[in-house]
Amino acid sequence: MISRYYFLCCMLFIFCEANSQVKLPYYEGFNYSIDSVLIKPGTNSGFGGWTIPSFQTAGSSPDPYIIASPNWKLPANLPSATGNALEFIGSGDDPIITIPDQDTTGIIYSSFMFRASDFSAVTVNNPVYFYSFAKVASSGTSLNYTSCVYIRKVSDSTFDLGISENNNTTNAVWSSTPLDINADFFIVISYDIDNATSYMWINPVINGTQPSTVLVTNETATSKRTNLTMVRLNLDSNAKTPKSQMDEIRIGKTWASVTQSTTSGVDFDVLSGVKLYPNPVRDNLFISSDDFPAASISIYSVNGQEVLNQKDISNNRVDVSNLSPGNYIVKLFGSGKIVSLKMIKE
Structure with a gap:
């Protein structure tokens, strides 16, 4: 019984550690x-x-x-x-x-x-x-x-x-x-x-x-x-x-x-399953993903200025209606990962 309990504890520890890797x-x-x-x-x-x-x-x-x-x-x-x-x-x-x-x-x-x-x-x-x-x-x-x-x-x-x-x-x-x-x-x-x-x-x-x-x-x-x-x-x-x-x-x-950029290539776990829609967008931007639990979002202009930062996107929706028309970089953060995508604002 003790051995079984010890085994279960070890397995729980391994699962918890692997799950957060x-x-x-x-x-x-x-x-x-x-x-x-x-x-x-x-x-x-x-x-x-x-x-x-x-x-x-x-x-x-x-x-x-x-x-x-x-x-x-x-x-x-x-x-x-x-x-x-x-x-x-x-x-x-x-x-x-x-x-x-x-x-x-x-x-x-x-x-x-x-x-x-x-x-x-x-x-x-x-x-x-x-x-x-x-x-x-x-x-x-x-x-x-x-x-x-x-x-x-x-x-x-x-x-x-x-x-x-x-x-x-x-x-x-x-x-x-x-x-x-x-x-x-x-x-x-x-x-x-x-x-x-x-x-x-x-x-x-x-x-x-x-x-x-x-x-x-x-x-x-x-x-x-x-x-x-x-x-x-x-x-x-x-x-x-x-x-x-x-x-x-x-x-x-x-x-x-x-020492290099956080957005170069696929170094930072850019997942192809993450999508933004509609894109181009006018008012509300929606985020779709099967396996990326996005927790927050930052949007940057093409010259690197942060123009929007939202800490809670649990509803997978971001209001971008106040942004000027143009091209932007969207960074999604969650579970130690960063996904960078392009967005066009109409």
Whole structure:
């Protein structure tokens, strides 16, 4: 009886995790309602593909939550930011994005925009990681981490960023000079599974070519992390985790997949089954799809200006009657996916 119960629990865990899995390359612009909590209170699920592992406590914190986009200062050639952003401070929920099993070979990349804005409650030289790749440990009740991005307060106005092959501060490799609060940083990390090596770039040049690595850690104390299945945010405590903003998360198998446009080719799960009608449209635009649960919509002019943003399209209808006649790009967001389609307004 116990064995059967254990089997059913394992199967339920696997089903829940697989059901929330996103496809790679993955992009998250946090196009959700401002002031909403990322993980729904009392549950293990949240917006898009964000969840909490089933063996951890259900969402019980106001952090992390959605804020308006802070108008990021992006590196040249990085695509323009979309949607809103994420903010957190101190302790809170530790959400994950579940990705396909990375097996025992290859390289996995991730990138994000980051700003630390308040260290007043943080203790000097008290580092903590806040972003990493991870997988479920063999026990089934905890996680193993790699490529952990660490932050360490230097003063109320400066801090260090570092990377560690695990969640052990002793093994972290740190930025060479302190970084300023309220400055914007584009962070790229990768994990080379074959060589058990973690890499991090801070504000790299984006020109289509992977640049020389800023920080590398290949200490031998950590065993090779195979079968990675998630990216995780870690909110620790007021004494360690500063008030921070994060946005533009990308996960992929190549440098290009985490530095290029969110709408290039089929990289971001453009599904042929999604349709807009009527198109051309005069008043109400309808959305039809068999397998894409669209949660929100943004419409852009041909010069990239957002002209309409609607957070709730549960009725699959959008009023576009106030838009001027012309050509537009429609972006549909849902379940960690983005679908981009053309629309003509009469």
